[in-house]
Amino acid sequence: PRLANQIAAGEVVERPASVVKELLENSLDAGATQLDIDIEQGGMRRIKIRDNGSGIDKDDLPLALSRHATSKITTLDDLEAVTTLGFRGEALASISSVSRLLLTSQSEMATEAWRVEAEGKDMGTVVRPASHPQGTTIEVRDLFFNTPARRKFLRTEKTEFNHLEEVVKRLALSRYDVGFRLGHNGKQIYDLRPVSDQLHAEQRLATLLGSKFIENALTVDVEAAGLRLWGWIGLPTYSRSQADLQYFFVNGRVVRDKLVAHAVRQAYRDVLYNGRHPTFVLYLELDPGTVDVNVHPTKHEVRFRDGRLVHDFLFSRIHKVLADVRP
Ligand code: ADP
Numbered sequence: 383p384r385l386a387n388q389i390a391a392g393e394v395v396e397r398p399a400s401v402v403k404e405l406l407e408n409s410l411d412a413g414a415t416q417l418d419i420d421i422e423q424g425g426m427r428r429i430k431i432r433d434n435g436s437g438i439d440k441d442d443l444p445l446a447l448s449r450h451a452t453s454k455i456t457t458l459d460d461l462e463a464v465t466t467l468g469f470r471g472e473a474l475a476s477i478s479s480v481s482r483l484l485l486t487s488q489s490e491m492a493t494e495a496w497r498v499e500a501e502g503k504d505m506g507t508v509v510r511p512a513s514h515p516q517g518t519t520i521e522v523r524d525l526f527f528n529t530p531a532r533r534k535f536l537r538t539e540k541t542e543f544n545h546l547e548e549v550v551k552r553l554a555l556s557r558y559d560v561g562f563r564l565g566h567n568g569k570q571i572y573d574l575r576p577v578s579d580q581l582h583a584e585q586r587l588a589t590l591l592g593s594k595f596i597e598n599a600l601t602v603d604v605e606a607a608g609l610r611l612w613g614w615i616g617l618p619t620y621s622r623s624q625a626d627l628q629y630f631f632v633n634g635r636v637v638r639d640k641l642v643a644h645a646v647r648q649a650y651r652d653v654l655y656n657g658r659h660p661t662f663v664l665y666l667e668l669d670p671g672t673v674d675v676n677v678h679p680t681k682h683e684v685r686f687r688d689g690r691l692v693h694d695f696l697f698s699r700i701h702k703v704l705a706d707v708r709p
């Protein structure tokens with residue numbers, strides 16, 4: 383089974399940023415409202431994430447690191463099969479198979495904290511007493527220490543940190559009600575408090591995306607035919623040299639979708655597009671039954687039941703917001 387973990391890890395665990403994404407999603411799943419993320423050397427040396435979520439019971443700690451599915455895959459010949467199965471329920475097993483991992487937790491009902499460790503193939507089954515407030519801390523050290531081929535694909539500390547920061551940014555933009563603190567090499571990058579109003583949401587945006595964006599953005603909040611679109615659209619006069627400020631969330635999950643991109647681009651182009659990149663942080667909310675955002679666990683694709691309806695809604699609303707400010 384550990385071989386299978388390492389194979390699957392190739393899919394889920396590509397670089398420090400993918401570890402951070404999996405760990406933060408677990409913390410949010412556990413209901414955490416505060417996430418403390420400490421990084422060393424772009425995450426290659428150390429990733430430490432502490433949350434105040436529901437925690438993990440003593441007896442469940444070793445299970446959290448074990449693989450719950452597809453343990454029948456034991457040879458590389460089965461690799462093909464693995465890639466078609468999806469990897470949900472395997473993130474911690476995968477990560478622990480290619481790192482030195484410490485998992486410490488105190489669950490809601492418990493009065494004591496417990497810890498398990500795993501180092502590469504040596505599965506952590508020994509549960510030891512530890513000291514920890516309610517919630518969970520996961521520390522991942524020396525990523526890929528036992529898989530030199532994969533380690534070779536890691537880039538510079540700066541590049542890896544940029545990828546990782548982008549993951550944190552996307553989650554911070556999707557959960558204003560959660561606090562995010564990020565530190566790198568002992569230096570604080572930001573400390574985002576949980577927010578519940580527009581003003582503070584815009585402060586978070588300014589911290590994450592720069593105050594220029596928010597100073598040059600129009601707000602949007604419209605609803606029609608069971609669809610709601612809200613967020614911020616950069617004025618067409620506000621230019622960015624790269625298409626790097628484009629965030630679109632569908633029911634709280636960031637997506638990169640052709641249909642969405644097309645609708646936004648068309649609206650810009652139609653009003654006063656002049657070769658600039660549209661900038662936006664937009665949230666589309668719709669009946670979860672009319673959209674599939676889990677097409678692939680690591681890609682950000684989305685499939686709308688009525689793509690035409692969604693496209694026309696996005697195009698017409700964004701077009702109107704932009705046209706209203708046309709000089
Ligand atoms: P999945 O999230 O798909 O279930 P993972 O390997 O990511 O699989 O996590 C395994 C299990 O460990 C989770 O289902 C959850 O029960 C537990 N777990 C992981 N991280 C946390 C956390 N931060 N807080 C509480 N429970 C956690």
Ligand code: MG
Nearest residue numbers: 404407408473
């Ligand atoms: Mg998970």
